[in-house]
Amino acid sequence: MSNADTFIHLLAGGVGGTVGAIVTCPLEVIKTRLQSSSCEVQCSAVRTLRTATASNAGCNASHMYFTPEMNWNVYYHHHQCTSINSRLAVFPESVLQWPASTSSAQPKGALSCFRHLVEQEGCRALFKGLGPNLVGVAPTRALYFCTYSTAKRKFNKILTPDSHLVHMCSAGSAGFVSCTLTNPIWFVKTRLQLNRNQNVTAWQCISNIYRSQGMVGFYRGITASYFGISETIIKFVLYEYLKVTLQQWRETQADSSMSNYVALDYMIAGAISKTMACSLSYPHEVVRTRLREEHSRYRGFFQTLHTVFREEGYRGLYRGLSTQLVRQIPNTAIMMTTYEAVVYLLKSLIDDKRYAETE
Template identity: 45%
Template structure:
């Protein structure tokens, strides 16, 4: 019975992650470009002074400007760069995560107070560590593909070419660049799940004391899933804003070249060259993508678990 329950959570997590990845891929591409070190150079190359012919000033574009530049230079298909690795990685990543989270929560509940905050925190941290360690090479390939800025009509970088370039430059360890920043980002997952579980508990308590005379189970079920989406979106907003800088650092570490070598060096260099605000580049786009993505993932996860468990 326990093994069946674990498989249910694995399948539900993978299904939710896949649905969310497909629907929010264009925002993921824009966010990654804004986080990268090349975005200001990309703008300076396409802007021109029509009066004096002066060299363009480097600026960091907003999300809409970045989206427009991508469409103009690379075409609509570029908004789905990295979707292949994303789809390959998101199902096992989410499956590993939710499976490990469910397993850890059940085990920790036997030694700590069941469903307590420490149980949710440690379970989320262990689940994040397992998922990151297992799937980092896939996310590195995805990021490299999203940062490929070849113009419309040029041969796009393939997954095979990307793998060869990573291996040629850094060997096997090159596929694990950015993993330290991902580990730092476990704090976001921990905060997210702690808030989510607490909001969900409060909602269950409120529903338990509500008037239960209405026998329309379909209405009550739809209402429950809507509340879960609100809980997921709310918890993710707080967690994302708190831990966002690790996203920028991770993207920089995954770029080609050796300018960004390790976590603390990247933070120091980024602060020195671009200022503290650079640690929050792409936050607006990230929120526009992550909040609906998280709500979709969590709601899909809960629905699949509900359906499979009857």
Template identity: 45%
Template sequence: MPHQSVLLHLVAGGCGGTVGAIVTCPLEVVKTRLQASPLSLRTICFREVNLHAVNGGSFSRPARVSATGVLEVLRNILQKEGHRSLFRGLGPTVIGVAPTRAIYFGAYSCAKEICNSHLEPETKAVHMLSASFAGFVSITMTNPIWLVKTRLQLDESRGRQRQTSTLHCVRNIFQTEGMRGFYRGMSASYVGISETVIKFVIYEELKQRLNGRGQGLTPPLQSLAGIAPQQQQINFLALMLAAGVSKTCASIIAYPHEVIRTRLRQKGSRYKTLVQTTRLVYQQEGLRAFYRGLQAQMIRQIPNTAIMMTTYELIVHIAGKV
């Protein structure tokens, strides 16, 4: 792919991330609720009722049994909090996704250019180093935004008690926890860089194989614009498939860090550090707890990543032809 300015990658990455985040926001809320819940996906929930015995005494027994899964969490949110709650945290998402993706893709592009000049170009080592650096930079700069988003998504209050604005949440965090409160969960996010590394390694490999020339996506996208030779044509859906496959593999492998990060970001949480949280969740809830919300994550992230990556590549291509 021809050299592009850093500004172009910033804009393309920001636009792609924004579009994908808005479309999939309801599933993000469901996923966050599941990650923070102490219940497993199939844990029995009891609501006790008092029953009078023959001798005048009383005892309690469960009134109903239910399983907490994606559909039930979605139904509970709609029934108890209304449809607007499915977009809770969208404000910080819209504010944060553009600079986060922009910083990420800009850093990735710069790091990749530097690595290509010192190492064998377009190798897996180049992709891994570039993705790691980009992840570290974007996490460090934008963690406060995502902490606020998580707090809003976990807020189940209604009416006047509800945190109605992002600014109210920010003010509350600052007053009760100080500046350090905005960086809770950042250690787990650093661990999550492994997901990004795996995703980009697979994505770049699939992209090169689909292109057939190992030179990026310029020839395939030229065919979509009608300015490339017939033999260079590639179905646009194939690009989305490459992004989806890469994200699926990476998410399954690295997903536990998301559960740990959500627990660390909870208000008034008993979870303090990365190691302590990992040990506590494992001891009290078992190994399955680290994959709570994975179903919602899969449903959300596959289309989200596909939209993000294809939007990014398309904008880069179009801008390069202007």
């Protein structure tokens, strides 16, 4: 029975995660772009800035041509006397004072990011990283739900059955196992989503990472993922509580038809629990994206957290949150509903088979 139950949760988790990932992939790409340090997405590849920082570069420049790069901004100083870009200077983003009158210099939102992706990189850009996402989401969700159900069974024997502590320990164990085993897949996915070169393939990205950093490079940002386990703990504790509460409420209703909305209970519980958990622990996602950037100047979890807060304020730690919520609510609702539906169907098939064998 134990092996059959493990297989059911393994398959259900994989199917649920895959369906959710396909439906919400464009929002995932936009969220990753907004989280990155190059989130000042431009409507054109190069824009002109009139700024006083030209004097800080040691040259007499009237215009500065800006190209958004990862973590650092590259400025080509165009001299009045020549049309040749004769000098290259590199500044941290914190050095610059954006002109208030230049609207294109302000950070863009999700809608502008969407338009930029479609106009500059084509509709295919909305599905960047989908390959690694599909490769990773099934084993990640399968490992997660399998570990969660197994750990829950074990902790129920040690602790008070179905208590909040059991759900917390189970979710923490599942998050640690899935993060550790699948971090390289998500690292490649993030790199592809941040890469503006449409022709870069997943295999080329893997080769570049291995050549420049070795196997250790695939685990950049894993510390942030470990801190992100708190999100899964909060989510599953709330999910289990809301699911039971909604079911008990429907059972007390005089209308017998109210007890038939089991799938709706799963969707509501999944959406609410994910929204609250994501809002509370979101900064770890921004930190993780920054650590996974190419040529990143960020080195560790706390150093990145401190740097982002010092340079960009608390808003920098919550960049892309609205897009993440818009993505996660349907993603979690679809994933949890599919998961519960597959578990129900497989258990029904197994019970029917056993009943037929006993006749």
